Amino acid sequence: MVRGPQGRPRSRWVSFIEWFNKVIMDAEVYDYRYPVKGAYIWRPYGVAIRRNVEALIRRLHDETGHQEVLFPVFIPYEFFSKESEHIRGFESEVFWVSKGTGGEERLVLRPTSETAMMPMFKLWIRDHTDLPLRVYQIVSVFRAETKMTHPMIRLREISMFKEAHTAHADRDDAERQVKEAVGIYRRIMDELCIPYLISRRPDWDKFAGAVYTIAFDTIMPDGRTMQIGTVHYLGENFSRVFDVKYLGKDGQMHYIHTTSYGISERIIASMIAVNGDDRGLLLPPRYAPIQVVVIPIMYGEDQSVLNYAKGVSGELLNAGVRVHVDDRRDKTPGWKYYHWELKGVPIRLEVGPSDVKDNAVTLTRRDTFEKYAVERSNVVDAVRELMKAIEDNMRKSTWEWLRSHVRRSSNVSEAKALLNEGGVVEVPWSGDDECGRRIMELTESDALGIPLDTDETPSDLRDAACSEKKAEYWLRLSRRY
Amino acid sequence: MVRGPQGRPRSRWVSFIEWFNKVIMDAEVYDYRYPVKGAYIWRPYGVAIRRNVEALIRRLHDETGHQEVLFPVFIPYEFFSKESEHIRGFESEVFWVSKGTGGEERLVLRPTSETAMMPMFKLWIRDHTDLPLRVYQIVSVFRAETKMTHPMIRLREISMFKEAHTAHADRDDAERQVKEAVGIYRRIMDELCIPYLISRRPDWDKFAGAVYTIAFDTIMPDGRTMQIGTVHYLGENFSRVFDVKYLGKDGQMHYIHTTSYGISERIIASMIAVNGDDRGLLLPPRYAPIQVVVIPIMYGEDQSVLNYAKGVSGELLNAGVRVHVDDRRDKTPGWKYYHWELKGVPIRLEVGPSDVKDNAVTLTRRDTFEKYAVERSNVVDAVRELMKAIEDNMRKSTWEWLRSHVRRSSNVSEAKALLNEGGVVEVPWSGDDECGRRIMELTESDALGIPLDTDETPSDLRDAACSEKKAEYWLRLSRRY
Numbered sequence: 001m002v003r004g005p006q007g008r009p010r011s012r013w014v015s016f017i018e019w020f021n022k023v024i025m026d027a028e029v030y031d032y033r034y035p036v037k038g039a040y041i042w043r044p045y046g047v048a049i050r051r052n053v054e055a056l057i058r059r060l061h062d063e064t065g066h067q068e069v070l071f072p073v074f075i076p077y078e079f080f081s082k083e084s085e086h087i088r089g090f091e092s093e094v095f096w097v098s099k100g101t102g103g104e105e106r107l108v109l110r111p112t113s114e115t116a117m118m119p120m121f122k123l124w125i126r127d128h129t130d131l132p133l134r135v136y137q138i139v140s141v142f143r144a145e146t147k148m149t150h151p152m153i154r155l156r157e158i159s160m161f162k163e164a165h166t167a168h169a170d171r172d173d174a175e176r177q178v179k180e181a182v183g184i185y186r187r188i189m190d191e192l193c194i195p196y197l198i199s200r201r202p203d204w205d206k207f208a209g210a211v212y213t214i215a216f217d218t219i220m221p222d223g224r225t226m227q228i229g230t231v232h233y234l235g236e237n238f239s240r241v242f243d244v245k246y247l248g249k250d251g252q253m254h255y256i257h258t259t260s261y262g263i264s265e266r267i268i269a270s271m272i273a274v275n276g277d278d279r280g281l282l283l284p285p286r287y288a289p290i291q292v293v294v295i296p297i298m299y300g301e302d303q304s305v306l307n308y309a310k311g312v313s314g315e316l317l318n319a320g321v322r323v324h325v326d327d328r329r330d331k332t333p334g335w336k337y338y339h340w341e342l343k344g345v346p347i348r349l350e351v352g353p354s355d356v357k358d359n360a361v362t363l364t365r366r367d368t369f370e371k372y373a374v375e376r377s378n379v380v381d382a383v384r385e386l387m388k389a390i391e392d393n394m395r396k397s398t399w400e401w402l403r404s405h406v407r408r409s410s411n412v413s414e415a416k417a418l419l420n421e422g423g424v425v426e427v428p429w430s431g432d433d434e435c436g437r438r439i440m441e442l443t444e445s446d447a448l449g450i451p452l453d454t455d456e457t458p459s460d461l462r463d464a465a466c467s468e469k470k471a472e473y474w475l476r477l478s479r480r481y
Numbered sequence: 482m483v484r485g486p487q488g489r490p491r492s493r494w495v496s497f498i499e500w501f502n503k504v505i506m507d508a509e510v511y512d513y514r515y516p517v518k519g520a521y522i523w524r525p526y527g528v529a530i531r532r533n534v535e536a537l538i539r540r541l542h543d544e545t546g547h548q549e550v551l552f553p554v555f556i557p558y559e560f561f562s563k564e565s566e567h568i569r570g571f572e573s574e575v576f577w578v579s580k581g582t583g584g585e586e587r588l589v590l591r592p593t594s595e596t597a598m599m600p601m602f603k604l605w606i607r608d609h610t611d612l613p614l615r616v617y618q619i620v621s622v623f624r625a626e627t628k629m630t631h632p633m634i635r636l637r638e639i640s641m642f643k644e645a646h647t648a649h650a651d652r653d654d655a656e657r658q659v660k661e662a663v664g665i666y667r668r669i670m671d672e673l674c675i676p677y678l679i680s681r682r683p684d685w686d687k688f689a690g691a692v693y694t695i696a697f698d699t700i701m702p703d704g705r706t707m708q709i710g711t712v713h714y715l716g717e718n719f720s721r722v723f724d725v726k727y728l729g730k731d732g733q734m735h736y737i738h739t740t741s742y743g744i745s746e747r748i749i750a751s752m753i754a755v756n757g758d759d760r761g762l763l764l765p766p767r768y769a770p771i772q773v774v775v776i777p778i779m780y781g782e783d784q785s786v787l788n789y790a791k792g793v794s795g796e797l798l799n800a801g802v803r804v805h806v807d808d809r810r811d812k813t814p815g816w817k818y819y820h821w822e823l824k825g826v827p828i829r830l831e832v833g834p835s836d837v838k839d840n841a842v843t844l845t846r847r848d849t850f851e852k853y854a855v856e857r858s859n860v861v862d863a864v865r866e867l868m869k870a871i872e873d874n875m876r877k878s879t880w881e882w883l884r885s886h887v888r889r890s891s892n893v894s895e896a897k898a899l900l901n902e903g904g905v906v907e908v909p910w911s912g913d914d915e916c917g918r919r920i921m922e923l924t925e926s927d928a929l930g931i932p933l934d935t936d937e938t939p940s941d942l943r944d945a946a947c948s949e950k951k952a953e954y955w956l957r958l959s960r961r962y
């Protein structure tokens with residue numbers, strides 16, 4: 001039997017991606033029947049989840065001095081192509097825009113906005129008092145993926161791209177920002193109960209135009225990893241080609257140093273993927289559109305159970321809990337249990353005639369399905385405690401699962417065998433690009449890079465592919481989405 | 482001297498549009514120096530305004546049973562071209578998308594989403610219990626305008642398009658929805674202190690694919706009108722070509738009736754345009770990102786004024802007022818007054834040494850510049866009352882101005898002379914399309930349509946262009962943005 005991160009049964013899965021596609025469709029989060037490859041629809045329940053996640057993203061960026069902006073989706077090719085590495089990395093996957101009439105300026109749909117921001121940074125930044133400048137936006141970006149697309153995971157229209165772009169006086173301040181960005185992303189993932197690995201990507205896999213790239217990856221239930229966030233130090237690569245300088249305290253003109261960092265709806269995809277089970281979604285209580293679903297067990301025309309249920313839900317609502325009473329008469333309680341479990345509502349609150357008599361309610365948690373009989377007078381506190389307990393359990397179990405799927409091996413054939421089982425394998429690496437590529441080849445895997453979430457380095461080991469070289473780092477390997 | 486809707490001086494205006502462009506740039510709401518025609522940038526202060534306005538839009542739609550969705554920006558040409566009137570109306574102004582490689586499906590960037598929604602409505606709607614279906618989204622839409630573009634007013638990327646799309650069992654229910662939509666838009670405009678005229682557009686100017694179109698227009702300070710919202714009854718025009726039917730209570734299959742209605746950042750543009758003055762913006766207090774700016778008048782290193790100011794602002798913050806303390810030492814109070822007036826903050830709260838001594842503060846309202854000495858213990862109530870008074874005054878004065886710019890005339894040469902002065906002129910009309918077009922020609926104006934905000938009809942008058950015909954309606958004329 002397949003078991004997911006929660007240790008709960010996933011016996012009905014044929015494959016992870018099949019489960020994922022089915023669950024986001026059945027729970028009415030997403031609809032991928034739209035007739036364009038890689039462009040899909042967020043349904044109302046999905047938008048409700050997004051709103052909560054976007055509010056989190058905004059809060060954490062606003063609190064740390066970022067300012068929200070909104071740039072056009074069009075980038076003139078002239079600007080898009082200025083930075084040579086950037087254009088080399090993106091050119092094959094941009095969408096072009098034209099009018100029927102032709103003869104217009106050549107425009108691309110942004111795949112990312114560095115080259116849209118830079119001409120404006122040039123206008124906005126004059127001297128050191130304008131720095132640091134930190135802006136972000138949550139927008140659609142476009143990539144003409146030639147690989148197979150996956151709903152919410154590999155898209156041609158990425159519709160929840162949060163991209164931050166910052167400008168700094170020097171490398172030190174820019175790298176301080178890189179660290180802060182990593183901290184913000186840690187908090188976002190933690191809030192959403194997504195476990196992660198933080199790695200410095202190998203040079204051959206860094207962002208096109210970056211000096212270096214730091215990436216967040218999580219492990220999907222099928223053992224493949226998914227990149228869920230990246231932070232780039234761009235140095236002067238963009239400021240030099242766009243000629244963006246500021247007047248320093250020293251009276252001299254200097255190029256700005258820039259960074260950029262992005263996350264997308266992949267954080268919602270991974271939140272769903274790592275926390276779900278056979279019955280459907282499990283949403284982190286603080287981000288669930290509905291935190292408590294109240295199900296009155298009604299018999300005949302008697303209103304007492306319904307009235308009682310509404311009283312309880314009113315109390316929860318007043319306490320700031322997002323509660324929904326499912327009082328449909330044409331659905332059975334069993335149907336409703338199934339329905340709201342599928343949608344990942346963290347707590348079910350049942351009220352039957354005996355609860356009314358006993359002045360009580362029954363709570364069922366979505367993660368473990370444990371039931372609790374709770375006195376009515378205690379319902380708000382009990383719900384709050386249970387939400388906390390569910391969240392803690394989600395975080396703990398997903399982290400345990402992730403950790404148990406990161407293993408080490410110092411030889412490539414063993415590493416390859418472990419990779420066949422899924423998860424991440426760390427192998428000793430000299431740091432040499434050629435050797436790194438050979439490791440990937442021999443293990444038939446991708447390199448995620450060097451761990452940044454631990455200070456450990458291999459002691460007294462040889463590079464897994466180049467035995468003549470001493471290993472300086474662990475190199476993380478996986479099969480990737 | 483030119484006077485705006487507030488009756489306050491606008492002497493420095495060379496032209497309305499020049500004032501508008503300058504004020505949105507200087508107040509750092511918007512930046513139109515982006516190097517693509519008709520595609521501009523919302524700066525952080527502008528995004529803050531948008532957030533409040535978008536929250537209003539969402540609230541009013543959510544409260545009335547609309548559900549938020551998010552559709553792709555790409556529409557396959559095959560779908561886009563299905564409805565013949567629709568494609569005829571939009572074809573000349575769509576943007577096409579291609580990959581470098583070619584050979585792909587033909588895609589357009591949505592100019593509006595009827596043809597994206599319909600294939601999904603077909604999947605989502607099975608029987609009468611699925612109706613009415615009401616969805617909306619706030620997204621970018623694209624129109625390859627050939628006319629001159631204007632920042633925030635005439636765009637190629639409209640970045641705050643709220644489009645609602647609804648499906649109904651029959652014409653009655655769809656027209657009930659049309660009325661509800663008009664009601665929602667009234668409330669939005671009222672909240673934002675934008676006065677409006679509601680007209681049924683002449684048939685020759687209805688939405689491409691609609692049975693009829695109801696439009697909201699406001700009058701800009703230069704006397705030209707601007708369309709700020711439209712509501713369309715689409716009948717079975719789209720459901721027939723997309724073959725969207727439902728199983729009725731009668732056991733038969735029926736075509737759905739659809740409506741759509743949209744507003745855009747033009748509501749922010751008009752909120753700014755009708756309420757601003759020589760000194761800059763004036764934002765409706767409940768939608769201003771900063772409602773009260775606190776300016777401590779500091780002398781030397783003494784901290785008492787600043788501490789007092791922070792105490793007052795803390796109190797306002799606790800009372801839910803959005804307050805900002807401008808404690809910069811390198812700017813004079815005069816500079817700060819100018820700066821925050823430009824940004825349209827409704828209330829300025831000054832604190833000087835004498836205020837500290839008297840346990841008082843001084844409030845200045847942005848609309849009339851009247852000053853009030855207020856006891857510190859009363860500051861929260863005073864601010865609340867003043868916000869209400871400012872809002873009431875904004876609404877009252879802009880409505881008075883609008884009403885004074887709607888005039889009537891029963892002959893075309895007088896009407897033309899009045900139109901030259903600006904505003905709206907209503908002339909008697911038979912309802913005949915040919916006569917209507919001739920009226921437009923003779924008065925060198927556009928027809929906004931038939932008033933829906935009054936039941937009055939011309940009594941015993943002849944059509945202004947076709948004197949042989951009896952007038953049945955007033956026809957609203959204007960020069961339009």
